[in-house]
Amino acid sequence: xxGSPVLFVAIPLLTAFLIPLFAYIxxxxxxxxxxxxxxxxxxxxxxxxxxxxxEGTIVEQIAGWAPPWGINLVFSPFTGLLSTLMLFMAFIxxxxxxxxxxxxxxxxxxxxxxxLMLVTGSIGIVLTGDIFNQFVFIEIMSISGYGLTAFYVGxxxxxxxxxxxxxxxxxxxxLLLAIILIYSQLGTLNMADIASKAHLMKPEFKILxxxxxxxxxxxxxxxxxxxxxAPDVYSQAPGPxxxxxxxxxxxxxxxxxxxxxxxxxxxxxxxxxxxxxGMITLIxxxxxxxxxxxxxxxxxxSSIGQMGLVLVAFGIGTHEGVxxxxxxxxxxxxxKPLLFLSGSYLVFNSTEKSIKELNGLGxxxxxxxxxxxxxxxxxxxxxxxxxxxxxxxxxxxxxxSGMLLVIGLVLAISIVEIVYYFRVxxxxxxxxxxxxxxxxxxxxxxxxxxxxxAVIIVAIGFYPDLITSYLHxxxxxxxxxxxxxxxxxxxxxxxxx
Amino acid sequence: MDQVKFDxxxxxxxxxxxxxxxxxxxxxxxxxxxSLIKIVIGLSILESGVNLLLITIAYVQGGTAxxxxxxxxKDMPLTVxxxxxxxAGMVDPVPQALVxxxxxxxxxxxxxxxxLVIRLYRHHHTLVIDEIKNLKW
Numbered sequence: 001x002x003g004s005p006v007l008f009v010a011i012p013l014l015t016a017f018l019i020p021l022f023a024y025i026x027x028x029x030x031x032x033x034x035x036x037x038x039x040x041x042x043x044x045x046x047x048x049x050x051x052x053x054x055e056g057t058i059v060e061q062i063a064g065w066a067p068p069w070g071i072n073l074v075f076s077p078f079t080g081l082l083s084t085l086m087l088f089m090a091f092i093x094x095x096x097x098x099x100x101x102x103x104x105x106x107x108x109x110x111x112x113x114x115x116l117m118l119v120t121g122s123i124g125i126v127l128t129g130d131i132f133n134q135f136v137f138i139e140i141m142s143i144s145g146y147g148l149t150a151f152y153v154g155x156x157x158x159x160x161x162x163x164x165x166x167x168x169x170x171x172x173x174x175l176l177l178a179i180i181l182i183y184s185q186l187g188t189l190n191m192a193d194i195a196s197k198a199h200l201m202k203p204e205f206k207i208l209x210x211x212x213x214x215x216x217x218x219x220x221x222x223x224x225x226x227x228x229x230a231p232d233v234y235s236q237a238p239g240p241x242x243x244x245x246x247x248x249x250x251x252x253x254x255x256x257x258x259x260x261x262x263x264x265x266x267x268x269x270x271x272x273x274x275x276x277x278g279m280i281t282l283i284x285x286x287x288x289x290x291x292x293x294x295x296x297x298x299x300x301x302s303s304i305g306q307m308g309l310v311l312v313a314f315g316i317g318t319h320e321g322v323x324x325x326x327x328x329x330x331x332x333x334x335x336k337p338l339l340f341l342s343g344s345y346l347v348f349n350s351t352e353k354s355i356k357e358l359n360g361l362g363x364x365x366x367x368x369x370x371x372x373x374x375x376x377x378x379x380x381x382x383x384x385x386x387x388x389x390x391x392x393x394x395x396x397x398x399x400x401s402g403m404l405l406v407i408g409l410v411l412a413i414s415i416v417e418i419v420y421y422f423r424v425x426x427x428x429x430x431x432x433x434x435x436x437x438x439x440x441x442x443x444x445x446x447x448x449x450x451x452x453x454a455v456i457i458v459a460i461g462f463y464p465d466l467i468t469s470y471l472h473x474x475x476x477x478x479x480x481x482x483x484x485x486x487x488x489x490x491x492x493x494x495x496x497x
Numbered sequence: 498m499d500q501v502k503f504d505x506x507x508x509x510x511x512x513x514x515x516x517x518x519x520x521x522x523x524x525x526x527x528x529x530x531x532s533l534i535k536i537v538i539g540l541s542i543l544e545s546g547v548n549l550l551l552i553t554i555a556y557v558q559g560g561t562a563x564x565x566x567x568x569x570x571k572d573m574p575l576t577v578x579x580x581x582x583x584x585a586g587m588v589d590p591v592p593q594a595l596v597x598x599x600x601x602x603x604x605x606x607x608x609x610x611x612x613l614v615i616r617l618y619r620h621h622h623t624l625v626i627d628e629i630k631n632l633k634w
Binding site: 169 | 520524528536540543547551554592595602605609613614616617629630631
């Protein structure tokens with residue numbers, strides 16, 4: 001045993017609160033320590049993931065209380081994949097923002113504290129096996145998200161943050177209502193225990209709890225009626241935080257929603273609901289994206305659209321569908337941060353942050369422009385980059401399940417995506433530069449972070465086999481509900497014997 | 498005896514109904530009101546309502562505090578049945594623990610919300626939500 005899953009929550013939380021103390025010793029520690037911590041957790045996550053693939057799921061009991069009474073953390077091939085992905089993205093974002101706030105010391109302290117909290121919350125959501133504990137982690141994640149959104153004082157960031165806060169806290173109250181409903185009916189908070197007893201619940205209470213869960217979790221997963229916060233938050237938050245939202249927070253939200261629908265209850269029709277809500281999200285988001293004139297709002301709507309596609313793929317419900325959804329999640333978690341990171345350097349010195357101001361920057365910021373174009377090609381799904389294989393697997397999964405409507409929709413949406421992404425790329429390379437815009441050359445660590453992402457996207461594009469076996473394993477784990485219940489509750493049986 | 502039982506269940510329903518009423522008032526405040534401060538107050542009321550509901554499901558008629566000690570058994574032998582019988586007369590402790598956590602979280606959210614209201618007021622010099630729309634709703 002190289003370490004225990006509880007370290008993923010304990011270490012970043014502890015470090016976040018110790019950062020002000022480190023600052024007294026040496027101010028540079030404020031920037032260095034978070035990176036070391038995230039790198040350590042990434043190495044731990046990779047090694048634990050390897051161990052889990054060989055020896056099976058690790059169930060960690062907190063404070064010796066066996067499930068279903070105590071809180072447990074589950075490190076399975078599915079959750080391990082997501083936590084590794086999130087920590088990797090956190091490391092990239094740390095590397096990118098290492099010199100980002102070089103001017104002032106005080107903001108960088110707060111920035112790294114909140115970033116570590118955001119990572120703690122997201123990984124906690126993925127690893128925990130207890131619904132109330134998940135609620136607490138969602139609150140940790142979203143409160144640090146509110147803080148990070150309002151980071152810049154000059155912009156309209158407080159307005160975006162307040163909007164996010166109102167929607168976020170109303171929806172978290174619905175989540176708490178769902179938890180109350182389940183507890184009053186089943187008397188348990190453990191996910192595996194709920195899943196094994198769910199048939200005892202009255203169907204009307206089950207549907208009501210499911211509706212509350214969707215209202216509560218949909219806000220982080222950016223599903224259709226609940227995603228009004230996303231474009232404002234993505235456009236007002238600092239660039240790397242936009243990347244953190246699209247690469248880490250949204251993935252945690254999708255995970256929580258999928259865990260509820262796949263594991264907690266098997267309500268008939270919930271998969272069809274996922275397909276329908278995903279398609280509505282996809283269509284509306286892509287239609288909105290094409291109308292945007294601010295680059296980050298466009299990226300935000302594109303992000304919402306991709307999440308809709310992920311939900312559609314999860315809604316197919318077969319092994320192939322889940323595999324496609326996970327592939328899409330991984331590939332989106334790599335590509336969209338690349339677009340946000342390079343895009344926020346492209347609009348660094350412009351006032352409006354609009355697409356017009358990108359005119360002709362290709363000659364002046366060659367590397368950043370190239371990386372943005374690469375990300376654009378990858379996300380619309382042109383071969384040979386990772387986005388192509390993700391969309392291809394969605395199409396094959398839909399074809400094998402006979403969902404022709406989904407195939408038509410995905411192809412039509414790809415055309416819309418090509419239109420609005422290539423409009424931007426066209427402006428970057430083939431338009432004349434505006435006089436007022438001053439190009440900003442990225443710092444060396446930011447260049448390095450973006451190049452790493454680009455290399456991985458190209459590598460997955462040429463050798464998709466690099467990750468497919470892991471994704472197959474993860475989708476197998478998600479679909480095997482009986483095994484999940486047994487893995488967790490068998491620990492309890494060992495204790496009582 | 499029947500009369501007394503009826504009264505107690507009436508009290509219990511009263512808690513449920515008032516909790517749901519408080520939730521409705523909070524939702525109304527948070528969603529309909531135009532003043533930023535009133536929205537934050539609405540959120541606070543909503544949280545109180547949910548917490549009240551959470552406490553209500555733990556309610557046991559005539560229950561005692563959920564603290565177990567061997568002295569409670571008196572002369573009865575220490576068997577599983579006796580412990581279960583004692584437990585039946587106690588209030589469920591789990592929702593109380595959940596409510597404590599939820600109150601702390603609610604406090605944090607309210608504090609962040611008020612901090613944001615202060616910043617919005619400094620930036621726009623108004624608390625009316627209709628006048629703060631630099632971003633599209």
